[in-house]
Amino acid sequence: MQDASPTKLLIVDDLPENLQALDALIRGERREVHHAGSGEEALALLLQHDFALAILDVQMPGMDGFELAELMRGTEKTRPIPIVFVTAAGKELNYSFKGYEAGAVDVLYKPLDPGAVKSKVEVFVALHQQREAMRQQVLALEAARRQQEEMQAQLQHALLMRDEFMSMVSHEMRTPLNTLYLETQLRKMQLDRGNMAAFGAEQLRRMLSRDDRQIQNIVRLIDDMLDVSRIRSGKLSLRPGLVQLAGLLGRVVQDLTPQAATVGTTIVLDAPTPACGWWDDFRIEQIVVNLLTNALRYGGGQPVVVTLAVMADSVRVDVRDSGPGVALENQGKIFEPYERGVGSDAPAGLGLGLYISRQLAEAHGGSLTLSSVPGAGAVFSLTLPRTEAPPA
Ligand SMILES: Nc1ncnc2c1ncn2[C@@H]1O[C@H](COP(=O)(O)OP(=O)(O)O)[C@@H](O)[C@H]1O
Ligand SMILES: [Mg+2]
The missing domain is CATH 3.40.50.2300 (Response regulator)
Incomplete structure (x- = not known):
């Protein structure tokens, strides 16, 4: 030295x-x-x-x-x-x-x-x-020792995060699996009692659609985790094609309308202009579904409004709710993986939705931003560049 x-x-x-x-x-x-x-x-x-x-x-x-x-x-x-x-x-x-x-x-x-x-x-x-x-x-020794201590603390923190993550995942998987398990027990009981009326066509249809929902919940969790690991390792790739965005929004809104009804609200779509662009429709749908699910989950049961604005070389989809909104200090954080708002008693997620959605928007060359006045709702804006021919 x-x-x-x-x-x-x-x-x-x-x-x-x-x-x-x-x-x-x-x-x-x-x-x-x-x-x-x-x-x-x-x-x-x-x-x-x-x-x-x-x-x-x-x-x-x-x-x-x-x-x-x-x-x-x-x-x-x-x-x-x-x-x-x-x-x-x-x-x-x-x-x-x-x-x-x-x-x-x-x-x-x-x-x-x-x-x-x-x-x-x-x-x-x-x-x-x-x-x-x-x-x-x-x-120098002192500095090295301090650095070591810092690394130790970081490692400790990472281990804690991992444990927390595992318990979160287990809990999230447990909930739909429990429901499925109870359903099968119930059916077994009906069978054992010879109660075949419980297995009529209409009953079966309802059962299957309940099962379907639980299975979808589990599949979504797993897909989200896979997406995060793809994003982290830089292996997320898009499959762009020509997409008619207003049509896509119409389908998603229709799919989620029953879910909106279960929380006693509605989704209003305002997309008068068809907008064609070169995007990955599966991923865009994923973003919109995430935003809508959040708006239904955290939007205080108030109506949700989806608007599509079409510009010369971009489009913007706003998902607006009139719920409690997001506190200023959390507005950046909620886009980070595993970040969940505190005090939400709504059915829990893993805190991955917004992180994945923003990554997907950015992979398209676009952005996902939030504007929220706490107490007066939240607007999530997805902006995407638009070209009608495949980009070079
Ligand atoms: N429309 C919204 N209104 C209020 N808070 C929201 C809204 N959307 C998301 N949040 C907050 O952001 C957090 C992260 O959302 P997300 O990444 O989708 O994860 P998850 O839905 O699994 O909790 C949520 O836990 C919630 O606290
Ligand atoms: Mg979510």
């Missing part, structure tokens, strides 16, 4: 010519030498920069080198900075520096021996660089 910033050195001397001479000796590549003409100036610089070493002239008017060193020792930021005193040869250094790390204080004698100065500074700079490298390693 390479530290890009230069190593900073501080030299303190009251005589400018001494500063110049010392600077010339210790200057080097990737080093920055700062000058201070007094102890006060030095303190200001010390607080501003991170120095690898401070070289202090002992004899200075005002604050001398020892006093400066004492102040440096008293401050957290400057305490670890190694100090080299410069003093005239022969002078007694009868001053004790308690509290300094061993080896953090050294002495150079005047007149300065260039070789000795250079090698001392080398040692301190090397020490500083080692410490810096170590610090970087500790930081």
Whole structure:
């Protein structure tokens, strides 16, 4: 790990010519030498920069080198900075520096021996660089540890989602299967009792259509899950053909009218203009069925209106209900897979319908958007580009 910033050195001397001479000796590549003409100036610089070493002239008017060193020792930021005193040869250094790390204080004698100065500074700079490298390693380790923790949390979350998903799927499958199971038990009982009146043509027809609905529910769940895995793996492909959209909407609305009746409402279709385009009719039907099923399910039993607007090179299908609508903070979320609105006591789904529908719209080069004022209903708008000839 390479530290890009230069190593900073501080030299303190009251005589400018001494500063110049010392600077010339210790200057080097990737080093920055700062000058201070007094102890006060030095303190200001010390607080501003991170120095690898401070070289202090002992004899200075005002604050001398020892006093400066004492102040440096008293401050957290400057305490670890190694100090080299410069003093005239022969002078007694009868001053004790308690509290300094061993080896953090050294002495150079005047007149300065260039070789000795250079090698001392080398040692301190090397020490500083080692410490810096170590610090970087500790930081990197810390970052790696945090990343690991984050991944752990994500994994945990994924596992939780999977468990939740499995219980959701089981529940969704269980409901229609339970109904089918009860039906078969009931029929067995009638048979055992020899009650053949329960198996008249009309009764059988009703039974079969009930069975059919439950089977369709299961098939739809499975198809939705398969669609999601196709979308996720990029294997969803469209089979476009010439589609007459107003006709398609008419058929879907008719198919869902009995379902609307069971929740006591109606679906109104407003599609006066036939609109032909090059789309995958199976997928477009899937989108519209999803939107209508949702409007019946979450639309508070209010009438649902489907409108078709035909533009020069696009069409828009609006599915509008007057139910409770979607809270602002959920308007983006409900298009994500497995996102279900909270507090909906309606028969549950897997939260895949809108996700799949938007993906299908986008695969057509179109879009699926929601506009809803909570309390005043929801409008889901499917927009599709339209060409009457197969696109290139
Ligand atoms: N017309 C609507 N009005 C209010 N909320 C809706 C409407 N359509 C969808 N939602 C909300 O969006 C959620 C996701 O819908 P969807 O993806 O179709 O999944 P599912 O129907 O399985 O819950 C629903 O659970 C519901 O909370
Ligand atoms: Mg749905």
